[in-house]
Amino acid sequence: MLDQLGNGLLLGIIISVASVALSLLYGVTRIVNFAHGEIIALGAIMASFFSNLPTSRYIFLENTSPLGLSFELSLALSIIICGIFGALLELCVFRPLRRNDFGNIAVLVITIGISIFLRHLYLIFASSKPQDYPLDLQRRQQYFIFDLTPRDFKIIVYGILIMLIFGLFISFTSIGKQMRAVRDSTELANISGINSDRIILYTWILSSMLAGTAGIFQGMINDVRWNMGFLILLLVFAGTVLGGIGTSFGAMVGGFIIGIVVQVSVALPFMEGHAEAKNAIALAIMIFILLIRPQGIFGIKERIS
Amino acid sequence: MSNNILEIKNLRKSFGGLKAVDITSLNFERNKIISLIGPNGAGKTTFFDLITGFTKQDSGNITFDEKNISNLESYKISRLGMVRTFQLTKVFDRMTVNENILFSASSLKNDRFINSLIKSSSKSKIEQELNERKNEVLNMVNLYHMKDSYARELSGGQKKLLELARVIIQKPKILLLDEPLAGVNPKLSEDILGLINTFVKEGISILMVEHNISAVMKVSDHIVVLAEGSVIAQGSSDEIRANEKVVSAYLGKSNE
Amino acid sequence: MTDLKRNLIGLSLIVFSIGSIYLLNDEGPTRIFINLMAFAGIYAISAIGLNIHFGWTGLINFGHAAFMGVGAYTTILLIPHAAGREGSINEEGLPLFLAILIGLVASAIFGLIIGLPAIRLRGDYLAIVTIASSEIFRLVVRDQENLTGGVYGVISFSDVFQDIRPKFLEDLSLRLDVSVGQLWVATFSWTMVILLVFLLKRLQNSPWGRALRAVREDEDAVRALGKNAVWLKLQSFMLGASIAGLSGILLAFNYGTLQVEMFVPLLTFYIWAIMILGGVGSITGPIFGSILFWAFISETDQLASLIFENADGQQIAGVRFMLVGVLIIALMILRPSGIMGKKEELLLDVK
Numbered sequence: 001m002l003d004q005l006g007n008g009l010l011l012g013i014i015i016s017v018a019s020v021a022l023s024l025l026y027g028v029t030r031i032v033n034f035a036h037g038e039i040i041a042l043g044a045i046m047a048s049f050f051s052n053l054p055t056s057r058y059i060f061l062e063n064t065s066p067l068g069l070s071f072e073l074s075l076a077l078s079i080i081i082c083g084i085f086g087a088l089l090e091l092c093v094f095r096p097l098r099r100n101d102f103g104n105i106a107v108l109v110i111t112i113g114i115s116i117f118l119r120h121l122y123l124i125f126a127s128s129k130p131q132d133y134p135l136d137l138q139r140r141q142q143y144f145i146f147d148l149t150p151r152d153f154k155i156i157v158y159g160i161l162i163m164l165i166f167g168l169f170i171s172f173t174s175i176g177k178q179m180r181a182v183r184d185s186t187e188l189a190n191i192s193g194i195n196s197d198r199i200i201l202y203t204w205i206l207s208s209m210l211a212g213t214a215g216i217f218q219g220m221i222n223d224v225r226w227n228m229g230f231l232i233l234l235l236v237f238a239g240t241v242l243g244g245i246g247t248s249f250g251a252m253v254g255g256f257i258i259g260i261v262v263q264v265s266v267a268l269p270f271m272e273g274h275a276e277a278k279n280a281i282a283l284a285i286m287i288f289i290l291l292i293r294p295q296g297i298f299g300i301k302e303r304i305s
Numbered sequence: 306m307s308n309n310i311l312e313i314k315n316l317r318k319s320f321g322g323l324k325a326v327d328i329t330s331l332n333f334e335r336n337k338i339i340s341l342i343g344p345n346g347a348g349k350t351t352f353f354d355l356i357t358g359f360t361k362q363d364s365g366n367i368t369f370d371e372k373n374i375s376n377l378e379s380y381k382i383s384r385l386g387m388v389r390t391f392q393l394t395k396v397f398d399r400m401t402v403n404e405n406i407l408f409s410a411s412s413l414k415n416d417r418f419i420n421s422l423i424k425s426s427s428k429s430k431i432e433q434e435l436n437e438r439k440n441e442v443l444n445m446v447n448l449y450h451m452k453d454s455y456a457r458e459l460s461g462g463q464k465k466l467l468e469l470a471r472v473i474i475q476k477p478k479i480l481l482l483d484e485p486l487a488g489v490n491p492k493l494s495e496d497i498l499g500l501i502n503t504f505v506k507e508g509i510s511i512l513m514v515e516h517n518i519s520a521v522m523k524v525s526d527h528i529v530v531l532a533e534g535s536v537i538a539q540g541s542s543d544e545i546r547a548n549e550k551v552v553s554a555y556l557g558k559s560n561e
Numbered sequence: 562m563t564d565l566k567r568n569l570i571g572l573s574l575i576v577f578s579i580g581s582i583y584l585l586n587d588e589g590p591t592r593i594f595i596n597l598m599a600f601a602g603i604y605a606i607s608a609i610g611l612n613i614h615f616g617w618t619g620l621i622n623f624g625h626a627a628f629m630g631v632g633a634y635t636t637i638l639l640i641p642h643a644a645g646r647e648g649s650i651n652e653e654g655l656p657l658f659l660a661i662l663i664g665l666v667a668s669a670i671f672g673l674i675i676g677l678p679a680i681r682l683r684g685d686y687l688a689i690v691t692i693a694s695s696e697i698f699r700l701v702v703r704d705q706e707n708l709t710g711g712v713y714g715v716i717s718f719s720d721v722f723q724d725i726r727p728k729f730l731e732d733l734s735l736r737l738d739v740s741v742g743q744l745w746v747a748t749f750s751w752t753m754v755i756l757l758v759f760l761l762k763r764l765q766n767s768p769w770g771r772a773l774r775a776v777r778e779d780e781d782a783v784r785a786l787g788k789n790a791v792w793l794k795l796q797s798f799m800l801g802a803s804i805a806g807l808s809g810i811l812l813a814f815n816y817g818t819l820q821v822e823m824f825v826p827l828l829t830f831y832i833w834a835i836m837i838l839g840g841v842g843s844i845t846g847p848i849f850g851s852i853l854f855w856a857f858i859s860e861t862d863q864l865a866s867l868i869f870e871n872a873d874g875q876q877i878a879g880v881r882f883m884l885v886g887v888l889i890i891a892l893m894i895l896r897p898s899g900i901m902g903k904k905e906e907l908l909l910d911v912k
Contacts, residue, residue: 032685097894105621105684105908109837110893112830117886124879230826234696237689280700283693290686291678357785383787391785397778399908400771408775409786411768416788418796421767422760471786 004263006146012259013159014217018232019239019255020166020248021210027183027246028203030104031094034111036211036236037229038118043082043212044219044228045122048131050074058131061124071133079212086208089114090201115230122226130223155217162213163252170248179203183246235262235279238286244299254296258282307371310335310479310510311356311387316365318355318534325351326534328365333479333527338501338511340521343531344554349514350392352531353481357389358382370478384413386478390485392514394464398457402448402467405456406439409471438474446470446500462493469500473509480504482513486520498524522546530554567840571849571900578856585860595739595747597859601851602750603811608835608847609757610804616842616908617770618797619777621688624675624695625805625832630824631671632806633813634702634709636664642718642819644710657721661810668806669799671698676798680791692826702821714820715813722746722814746815753807754848761844773797777908827882834889840902849900858885 022036051074052058052066060066069077093114097107138149148156170176178199181189190196218228225231235258243254265271265281289296311333318326326348333339341349354360356367358379367375374382383389397405414420415431443449446466451459459467465485472480485501486494498520501511515521521528522542530538530545532554538545545551582597583590607629614622639660643650654660679690702709710716726745734741764770775783776790776797783790813819831854839850858881865880898904 032688102893106893106897108621108685108688109833110890112833113886113889113893115886116827116830116889117883120879120882120886124876124883128875234693237693241689274704277700277704280697280704283697283700287678287690287693290682290690294682294686359781359784379784380787380789383785388787389785391781395779395782395785397775397782399778400774404771404774407768408771411771413788416768416772418764418769418800421764421769424763471782475786 002145003147004267005260006148006152008260008263009146009156010148010152010217010221010259011263012256013156014214014221015232015235015239015259016252016255017159017162017210017217018214018236019243019251019258020163021207021214022236023240023243023245023248023251024170024179024183024203024210025207026240027248028179029094029200031111032104032108034108034233035089035115035118037231037233038115038122039082039085039208039211039229040215040218040232040236041119041122041224041226041229042085043078043215044224045126045131045215045226046078046081046212047071047074047216047219048126048133048224050077052131052134056134058126058129060126071135075216078216079209082212082215083205083209086204086206087201089208090204094204095197095200119227119230126224126226128226130225131219132223133220135220151220155220159217162210166210167248167252175199175202234286235259235282238282241286242289242296244296246300247296247298250296250298253298258285261285308334310370311512312366312368313356314366314368316352316355316367317363318351318360319363324534326355326362328352328534328536331529331536333510333512336505336508336510337526338505338513338524339527339529340525341512341514341529341531342516342518342521343537346533347531348534349531350483351534353389353483353514356382357387357481387481388472388475388477388479389481390468390472390483392483392487394461394468396456396459396464396467396471399455401453401455402443402459403439403452405467406442406470406474407435410435410438410442410474442470442474445473445503447496462489465489465493465497469497473500473504477509479510479512482511482515484514484516486515486517494520567901568845571845574900575849575852575856578853581860582856589738591737592739593859595737595743597852597855599743599747599750599815601855602747602754603808603815604832604835604855605754605847605851606750606757606811607805607808607832608839608851609754609761609844610801610808611832611836612842612844612847613761613773613797613801613804615836616846617765617773617777618794619908620680620794620798621684622691622798622801623688623826623829623833624691624693624698626824626826626828627675627695627698628668628672628802628805629809629812629828630698630702630821631809632664632668632803633809633819633824634715635667635806636660636810637715637718637813637819638709639663640719640721642715644708644713644715645706646711646713648716654719654721657725660721661807664810665803665806668809669803672799672802673795675802676795680794680798692829695824695826695829699821699824702824709821710819712821714818714822716818718813718819742817743815746811750811753811757804758844758848765844769796830889831885834885834892836899837889837892837897838899840899841897841908842903843899843901846899846901853900854888857888 018040022033025031025033048058048066049060050067050069051071053068054065056066058066097110135151138151140147140149143153170179178189178194179202181194182196182199186196215229218232236255239255239258240251241254242258243252244250262278262282265278266275271278309332313328313331316326316328341352343349351360355362358377365375366373369385369387372385374385440449443452446469448463448466448470451463456464456467485497489497494517501524505511525542528539528542528545529536530551537554538548538551579594582593586593607625610628611622611625614620640654640657641652675691675694679687682690703712705711723742723745730744730748731741734744772788772793776793780790812823835847835850835854838854839846839848861881861884862877865877868880892899898907
């Protein structure tokens, strides 16, 4: 059980960061972004492309080798690329859609199209073979009561740090406050002089960067696959729903709980021999929450039916 | 049989700490035109929602035609004979005027999946009757010439007429009209008031929320004034016009 | 645009796409055509079911694949089959028509189970719940190896479906040089499509059909007029689910095997693409959408070979799916009413 708890912490951090990203985006833009998983994957795949050695066996596209840059540099570049990608999505796709009054359902379907397109673009780009970062193998040590590698521990620490910084950002900076204003009411925000277009752009950038970071974490802990985003997408939805719509803190907590529940559930007696179905538990929780307490743990009651 | 078609006792509803409706006792007589007026935010539409089952009350008793409907679902209340319209017209945009009315006119038994699947000889008779009633009502509201148009193509006033047609074809016991004259030009207002009078003559009770005070004064048998969720006055138009409380709470804001 | 004009455009598109198959393929074009028609027929049935959910009732169902899966697994497990890694054989089985009937009922019941809680949710939340339910279905099926064969699936099952194949098809298949099994699946599927179209045409302008559309338009008004909107939605959900179940059964017969990975969300999105392409809310839309869609993606293999020098299976599949994504996006932006949809009845809220 303790073993799984450590794994749960790690998965929890990943889903937590990704949930915060999704929750922020939904809060400000009201878009349920089914392509969110692909942005997560983008971070991971780019990091692999940048950091793996040219001599490694990974081939990108038809015959391009990875670049062999330092891991730190690769991380930074990948996250920046994710940010740029998010900006491009907003500028080239979602802003025009907004201008043309596209409704929520239409936008939803479009994000699905984008998700399908990107995911298979990654398939062509990175092939179907799982990839790992060029990091040395580490042994697990004792951290408090958990068995983690030093890298795992660092990820948890960095993850928590990122969320703390995000929390401070969203609460105290001017842009953060404007984001919250737009999230609470776009009309009011516009009236009070906030440039909602610009805030939405910043939101896309921030959300994508966070998503990319979550993807890199996932790549470090597990591996990098073309469809890794899609696999984790529903868990991220679960985390966001559980924590509560419209609250970043809720998404943090919700994501964490889902991650822990998924991993720890494997240790439960009735899950004996059914480890693969662990995701189903998280999904069932999400459905349950939507039915019983749709605003999640921390959310405000929104019209959900 | 009681003289009251609707009886309200201790009806209370709050939204997150804010009191929306707080009515100790309120009765509505049969076969009259009763208007519910009051400043914005007085709780009029919430009141409608509560008695028609669209919102659940915190506490209280609602009796309709001597039946306790306090916890009944909205569609069941409607079937008992209390039919309402909405502040923002809710016509079925992507269906034709014909279909809007046929939907309302069609009985529940007729709506059944099996019945729709199997065409029997009695069905064509039902269809015919339905069509006749539909045309009657369409003529009454002067929309017959638009019967094949999509409802979204109708003007605001025409949509109000369509909504009226839709509710009247069900031959309700009481009609709850939520701002039937909102955004309607004076000529059409006259027509709608005329229709309302016709309904009353046919035995239907009318309860309406309205901001058009001159219309309310002209046509109502009884007026109830709501402010901040409670009844502050009720009576005839003369009584209300003279009532100090009402004047200060509402009439001071004058006819919109 | 009148109905007639729309039908003509749809028809010419179909003729064009089928024609291009014959033009672009020297070897065995008829075999490709029959293969295409088998899949197109099956997917058209599924899209008809989805159309009832979304086109008629306005329900955003992203879990359609599970309805197909429930039908398929129920029926296949009720006829003699061999499942799991060992291929353990179940000799016993019900007669084919009974197995199919139970499969259809099972799908409807699954629709009821999902629908009961979910139907009250708002659009985007209904989407999430349905896709989550679909994934739970897939994960549970994968997990229950004893029953369903788990990841190995039902490797083979008895030929009962082919046993009822009419004799004349065998001559026809020889003459056309196509697989007789697939010819039968295609024939059967399209017969079902035609039956369903007749069924739906009758329902569409019926009081029941009208009631569904009213629910789609404004549920509050429906309730205010004395009709039980929730029950209507549930009925729609069950009917569409059952029809999807039929398509799932035929899909299994077409492949000759039953694997849980056949029922992934991507399948659901394929059906959505077909429904949108054909025209949301149109009864014949799925026919046009499905044929065009399958013609489109069967020709993308050619495209992939053009782009990549040594296109491997993966890259071909990748290009194919990328194009599906592009198709969905393009449709939504350029022509959300699809081929047969009426602009006045546009459901995909695009202004």
